[in-house]
Amino acid sequence: MHQNTGQSRISPQSLGIMDDRPFSQLAVVSAPDTLKTKTLDRIAGFERRACRVRIAGWVALAAASIGAFAASCAYAWNAASSSGFIQYISLAFSGSTAVFSYSKDLSLSIVESLPALGIALILAAGLVSAGAVWSSVRALKQRSRVVSFA
Amino acid sequence: MNRTDGELMEAAKSGDIRSFDELIGRYTDRVYAFALRLSGESSVAEDAVQETFIKLWKNRSRYDEKRNFSSWLFAIARNATLDQMRKRRDIAFSSVFVGESEESFGEDISDESIAIPEDIDRRTMAGILEETLQSLTPDQRAIVLLHDIERMTFDEAGKALGKPLNTVKSHYRRAIIALRRKLADRGLM
Numbered sequence: 584m585h586q587n588t589g590q591s592r593i594s595p596q597s598l599g600i601m602d603d604r605p606f607s608q609l610a611v612v613s614a615p616d617t618l619k620t621k622t623l624d625r626i627a628g629f630e631r632r633a634c635r636v637r638i639a640g641w642v643a644l645a646a647a648s649i650g651a652f653a654a655s656c657a658y659a660w661n662a663a664s665s666s667g668f669i670q671y672i673s674l675a676f677s678g679s680t681a682v683f684s685y686s687k688d689l690s691l692s693i694v695e696s697l698p699a700l701g702i703a704l705i706l707a708a709g710l711v712s713a714g715a716v717w718s719s720v721r722a723l724k725q726r727s728r729v730v731s732f733a
Numbered sequence: 734m735n736r737t738d739g740e741l742m743e744a745a746k747s748g749d750i751r752s753f754d755e756l757i758g759r760y761t762d763r764v765y766a767f768a769l770r771l772s773g774e775s776s777v778a779e780d781a782v783q784e785t786f787i788k789l790w791k792n793r794s795r796y797d798e799k800r801n802f803s804s805w806l807f808a809i810a811r812n813a814t815l816d817q818m819r820k821r822r823d824i825a826f827s828s829v830f831v832g833e834s835e836e837s838f839g840e841d842i843s844d845e846s847i848a849i850p851e852d853i854d855r856r857t858m859a860g861i862l863e864e865t866l867q868s869l870t871p872d873q874r875a876i877v878l879l880h881d882i883e884r885m886t887f888d889e890a891g892k893a894l895g896k897p898l899n900t901v902k903s904h905y906r907r908a909i910i911a912l913r914r915k916l917a918d919r920g921l922m
């Protein structure tokens with residue numbers, strides 16, 4: 584601690600209470616009134632841009648997966664036709680007695696001739712397109728919540 | 734019922750903009766004051782506040798409830814302020830942030846407290862404090878503001894700024910020395 588000098592108007596004894604956070608006496612500063620609104624506007628702007636990018640991505644994915652879904656349906660149909668699966672199905676509609684009589688053979692034949700790859704492709708493409716559409720809707724909802732609030 | 738900062742941030746993580754708005758309301762003045770004193774320019778401070786909250790929003794999913802929210806927020810605010818200062822001044826900040834070695838700090842101070850004269854009016858004291866603050870490096874200023882204004886411990890301030898405890902204490906002591914000198918120059922000590 585510096586010693587008091589002749590010029591000093593305060594002696595060490597007259598010094599105030601020891602302050603361990605002296606800078607807490609700085610004047611209080613308030614932000615401009617518009618700052619909070621500006622901040623929310625910028626967040627809304629960010630959400631709008633981010634949402635546009637997300638939606639563009641999801642829509643592209645949805646379009647591609649819907650195309651893949653159609654292609655996999657065609658593939659599955661061809662596979663089913665060439666494997667004889669369709670003929671077994673038409674047998675089922677020809678009469679209930681045939682179904683019961685040949686149910687064991689029919690089920691085995693179905694399992695053997697099932698166009699598994701085609702079905703798997705249909706399921707995968709269907710799931711991806713449903714997911715992409717659902718994500719697009721969710722992104723839109725989130726964006727509208729933030730933007731309308733701001 | 735008043736929700737804690739952590740609870741608001743958890744709600745914001747799931748996209749609740751109203752909770753985030755409440756956080757912005759709680760902290761705008763504090764972050765603005767911090768950025769203003771760190772930069773000395775109101776336009777820098779305004780941009781830094783906006784950047785801080787945008788970064789917080791973008792990274793809300795990374796918030797860990799075990800972490801002190803205000804330490805995290807002020808760490809972002811400090812970086813946002815320095816980024817804005819760099820953009821505007823286009824100066825090499827590296828020289829400003831080169832830490833002086835602990836050994837170079839020869840002046841011995843037993844503690845960080847200081848006796849403020851009783852008969853000095855608040856406005857004069859506030860002026861001396863502002864003047865002292867502006868004479869410090871940005872890192873020293875940030876530590877003083879986090880410790881004295883935000884009431885963080887040295888440990889918390891260090892974590893917020895990514896500085897070791899000894900460096901934080903050393904920076905703070907320098908600020909106290911600078912304040913004592915300012916007071917002595919005015920014949921107040």
